[in-house]
Every structure is written in structure tokens, then in C-alpha cells.
Amino acid sequence: MIRFEQVSKRYPDGTMAVDELSFEVGEGELVTLVGPSGCGKTTTMMMVNRLIEPTAGRILVNGENIADVDPVRLRRRIGYVIQQVGLFPHRTVLDNTATVPALVGWKKAKARARAAELLDLVGLDPKLYGSRYPEQLSGGQRQRVGVARALAADPPVLLMDEPFGAVDPVVREQLQDEFLRMQAAVRKTVLLVTHDIEEAVRLGDRIAVYGQGRIEQFDTPGAVLGAPATPYVAGFVGADRGLKRLSVTEILPDDLEQPTVVRIDEPAAHAAARLREEDARWGVVLDADGDLHGWVGIDEVALAGEGGEVGDLAHRMRAWVPVGAPLKQAFGVMLQHDAGWVAVLDGARFLGVLTPAKLHEALRRSVDADAQGVTRDQVEFDSVADA
Ligand SMILES: Nc1ncnc2c1ncn2[C@@H]1O[C@H](COP(=O)(O)OP(=O)(O)OP(=O)(O)O)[C@@H](O)[C@H]1O
Structure with missing residues (x-):
């Protein structure tokens, strides 16, 4: 879709x-x-919408040499998001978002309807925010308007220069999450510049790690973290790349441990006997469909007496994550709830629990998979245990 040839x-x-x-x-x-x-990131990006002209080589967008395309026409097909957002201060959020459709000649009503739709997409209620002015928004909200505006004319290509740079780390993570959700729905071709390796790893399908004016490595986040191509890349991704890997390694069903499971309608005494038998201090409580109901401790079921049912004694399970979530999220939930493990769910269905030991194992396996050039489920279990 975007092709650089010796540029x-x-x-x-x-x-x-x-x-x-x-x-x-x-x-x-x-x-x-x-x-x-x-190192040349912004220069690279600005050559794509011809804000900067290359001195050699050529750039193709959708097979077309952009040197032959009128820059104004080219830019209509390429959304552009920059850190300073650049919203018009005297126009409402809705009109700011509708800028490009209005420019390309959409009727006002249609442009505004589209703008409202996009504000919704980036998580801003158009009824609440549409009539505000940029100064009446937080930095993070302004950034979202910037993204909505760039998408307004539905360009196939999006260029983003440090789009989440101007906000604090918590808001940044939120915006990144929202952006990823949105990107999963709209699937634009995106070139995103950042100086933050963490952000690059989190957002990129692939990452281009720049040295001075050249790309040192162009690969998936896992490969860049797992097998840096040069000492320079290794230095840039940093000594804590194991930690960074937490944010790109997904939880798979194979990573999970199966704890003792008790049924919601099971007599308490029965559950107590089983927990004792399996030497478990607690059990996961599931309903008849295998959906998670909560958890229960052995002492509680043991003390419940005749007629007690597990369902009446169960606690809500707060520490859970969806399958496919990054290990980092599981780790965060563990810390947040001071829990020794987190439940992993597929929708409401209980798949198993992730313990710190299992988390470590998943991480090791992902490192080994990259080193061996195979997928994580192909890594021999022994290599994990030996490591
Ligand atoms: N108009 C210009 N004239 C001369 N040199 C320039 C010009 N614009 C950028 N440069 C130089 O080109 C190099 C690459 O700049 P560029 O802005 O592309 O880097 P970058 O990686 O985006 O940096 P940053 O993360 O700081 O924005 C730098 O050495 C910069 O000083």
C-alpha cells in the first residue's frame, strides 16, 4: 500500500x-x-503526503508514484494526525471534525452527520462534546478529535506523528487502547511515528527501528524484542525487554492452570471433601454452562454445615482477564487485587487461571519461540523448564 524505494x-x-x-x-x-x-522519522512520514519532497528514490501509494499525483488530491486520501493536533480554536468540535469532508465538497448536513459518527467512534459523545470548543476539552479529548478529523474523509492511509505524545501516561494508554480497538474495526494503512519503544511495540503490527537516517530492523514487535538484529537495536529496546514483552505476549489457553472446580449448586460438604482430597485451599465456582460464578475457600465450605450450597458462599471474582489479553494486563490485575492468580475467561466461560509461575513460563516460551523462529505452541516444554 505504501512502498518506499531507495528513498x-x-x-x-x-x-x-x-x-x-x-x-x-x-x-x-x-x-x-x-x-x-x-533520526529521520518525521522526514520519512512527511514525504508520504508530500509535505517534504525526497531528493532521490520514489514512493508509491496504492501502486501510484506519488510524485505524479497532485499534492492536494494526494492529501485528501491520506489522513494526518500530529501531536499539536492543530484544531481550529473558533470552530466547534463537530465542525473541526467535519473540516475535510466540507473541504472536498460534502453537503454540510452529510459532513456533520459523518463527523458525529466519528466522534462516537473515538469515544466522544457528539451530543455532549460536538458543540464545545477545543479549549473546553482535555488534552486527551483534543487528541481524539484530531484522530476523528483525520478519519473524516475515510482516507485509506493514515499518518500519525507522535499522536499520543502530549498526554500523561495513563491517558496515553487509554488512547492507545481505544485507537487499537478502532483500528481493528476500520483497518487503515497506518504509519505511526513515536520515540517511545513501548508505544511502538504496543501498537505496531511491525516496527521499523531507526538508526541515523536508516532502518536498522523492520520486523514484528516480538522479533524486535526477542532477537534484536544489531547491538544498536538491542541497546534501543533496552535491558528490560522482557518487561516490554509482557505487553505483546497474549495469554493462550495453553498457558493456563486448571484449579479445582466446584459447581454452584453443589452441596458445601461435598465441595469441602473434594477440595480436601485435591489438597486445594480454594475452588473456582462455575455454573452449569461452565461460566464463572466466583470462588470459594475450603474453610467456608467446610464450616457451612448441612444443607449449605456452594453458590450461597461464593465470592465474586474480581481478578480476571479475557483470553488473548496481554500478560501485562494479567500481571496488572494480579497486583491491583493483590491476588495470587487471575481467572481467564472467553466471554463468560471459564478457561483456567494464570498464576505467576504460569505467567513466567508463557513469557519464557515466547522468548524461545522468537529465538527459534517458531510459534509459541511449538516450543518444547522442556526448554521452558530448563531455562
Ligand atoms: N528543514 C530542515 N533543514 C535541515 N535539516 C533538517 C530539516 N528538517 C529536519 N532536519 C534534520 O534532519 C534530521 C531528521 O529530522 P526528523 O525531524 O526527520 O527526525 P525525527 O526522527 O522525526 O526527530 P524527532 O523525533 O526529534 O522529531 C535531523 O538531523 C534534523 O535536524
């Missing part, structure tokens, strides 16, 4: 900002460009 940019003062760059971003793919300040 260079030398500024008039002689600075070689980008040096013979070749890479490709597939349709619907999100590629993050990451690297230290001044």
Missing part, C-alpha cells in the same frame, strides 16, 4: 535525514517508526 532526503544544508530507505507497509497494516530524536 533519500538531503536537506539543502547537506543534512542527510533519510538515506536510501526501502520498505513496504501492507494494506490495513500498522507500522510504527521508532528511534531517537533526529
Whole structure:
């Protein structure tokens, strides 16, 4: 969808900002460009919408050499989100969002209807926020309007330059999550610039790690973290790449432990006997469909006496995550609830629990998988135990 062929940019003062760059971003793919300040990320991005012209090589968008496309026409097909958002202060949020459709000649009502739809998509209620002015929004909300505006004319390509840079870390994570959800629905071809490796890893289908003016490694987040191509990349991703990997490693059903399960309508005495038999201090309480109801401790069922039922004694399970969530989320939930494990659910259905030991094992397996160039379920279990 976006293809760089030996593209260079030398500024008039002689600075070689980008040096013979070749890479490709597939349709619907999100590629993050990451690297230290001044390495040429923004220059790369701005050549795609011809805000900067390359001095050598060519760039194709959808098979077309963009040097042959009128820049104004080109930019209508390419959404652009920048850190300073650049909203018009004297226009409402709705009109700001409708800017591009209005520019390309949509009728006002249609442009506004589209704008309302997009505000909704980025998590802003158009009824509540549409009539506000930018200064009446928080930084994070302004950033969302910036994203909505970039999407308004439904461009197939989106360029984002440090889009979440101006907000605090908590809001940033929220915006990243929302953006990923949105991207899963709209599947734009996205080039996103960031200097934050954590963000690059979290958002990118693939990451281009920049050195001075060139790409040092172009690969999936797992591969960049697991097998840095050069010492430079290793240094850039940092010594704590195991930690970073937590945010890109998904929980799989195979990672889970199966604790003792008791049924919601099971007599308490019966459940107590079984927990004792299996030497378990607690059991997971499920209903007849296998959906999670909660958990119960052995002492509680043991003391319940005749006629007591598990369902009456169960506690709500607060520590749970959906299957497929990153290990980091499971770890966060464990800490938040001061729990020794988290339940993993598929919808409401209980799949098993993730314990710290299992979490560590999943992490090890993901490192080994990358080192061996195989998927995680192909890694021999022994290599995990030996590690
Ligand atoms: N108009 C210009 N004239 C001369 N040199 C420039 C110009 N714009 C950028 N540069 C230089 O080109 C190099 C790459 O800049 P660029 O803005 O692309 O880097 P970046 O990776 O996006 O950095 P940052 O993360 O700080 O924005 C830098 O050395 C910069 O000083």
C-alpha cells in the first residue's frame, strides 16, 4: 500500500535525514517508526503526503508514484494526525471534525452527520462534546478529535506523528487502547511515528527501528524484542525487554492452570471433601454452562454445615482477564487485587487461571519461540523448564 524505494532526503544544508530507505507497509497494516530524536522519522512520514519532497528514490501509494499525483488530491486520501493536533480554536468540535469532508465538497448536513459518527467512534459523545470548543476539552479529548478529523474523509492511509505524545501516561494508554480497538474495526494503512519503544511495540503490527537516517530492523514487535538484529537495536529496546514483552505476549489457553472446580449448586460438604482430597485451599465456582460464578475457600465450605450450597458462599471474582489479553494486563490485575492468580475467561466461560509461575513460563516460551523462529505452541516444554 505504501512502498518506499531507495528513498533519500538531503536537506539543502547537506543534512542527510533519510538515506536510501526501502520498505513496504501492507494494506490495513500498522507500522510504527521508532528511534531517537533526529533520526529521520518525521522526514520519512512527511514525504508520504508530500509535505517534504525526497531528493532521490520514489514512493508509491496504492501502486501510484506519488510524485505524479497532485499534492492536494494526494492529501485528501491520506489522513494526518500530529501531536499539536492543530484544531481550529473558533470552530466547534463537530465542525473541526467535519473540516475535510466540507473541504472536498460534502453537503454540510452529510459532513456533520459523518463527523458525529466519528466522534462516537473515538469515544466522544457528539451530543455532549460536538458543540464545545477545543479549549473546553482535555488534552486527551483534543487528541481524539484530531484522530476523528483525520478519519473524516475515510482516507485509506493514515499518518500519525507522535499522536499520543502530549498526554500523561495513563491517558496515553487509554488512547492507545481505544485507537487499537478502532483500528481493528476500520483497518487503515497506518504509519505511526513515536520515540517511545513501548508505544511502538504496543501498537505496531511491525516496527521499523531507526538508526541515523536508516532502518536498522523492520520486523514484528516480538522479533524486535526477542532477537534484536544489531547491538544498536538491542541497546534501543533496552535491558528490560522482557518487561516490554509482557505487553505483546497474549495469554493462550495453553498457558493456563486448571484449579479445582466446584459447581454452584453443589452441596458445601461435598465441595469441602473434594477440595480436601485435591489438597486445594480454594475452588473456582462455575455454573452449569461452565461460566464463572466466583470462588470459594475450603474453610467456608467446610464450616457451612448441612444443607449449605456452594453458590450461597461464593465470592465474586474480581481478578480476571479475557483470553488473548496481554500478560501485562494479567500481571496488572494480579497486583491491583493483590491476588495470587487471575481467572481467564472467553466471554463468560471459564478457561483456567494464570498464576505467576504460569505467567513466567508463557513469557519464557515466547522468548524461545522468537529465538527459534517458531510459534509459541511449538516450543518444547522442556526448554521452558530448563531455562
Ligand atoms: N528543514 C530542515 N533543514 C535541515 N535539516 C533538517 C530539516 N528538517 C529536519 N532536519 C534534520 O534532519 C534530521 C531528521 O529530522 P526528523 O525531524 O526527520 O527526525 P525525527 O526522527 O522525526 O526527530 P524527532 O523525533 O526529534 O522529531 C535531523 O538531523 C534534523 O535536524
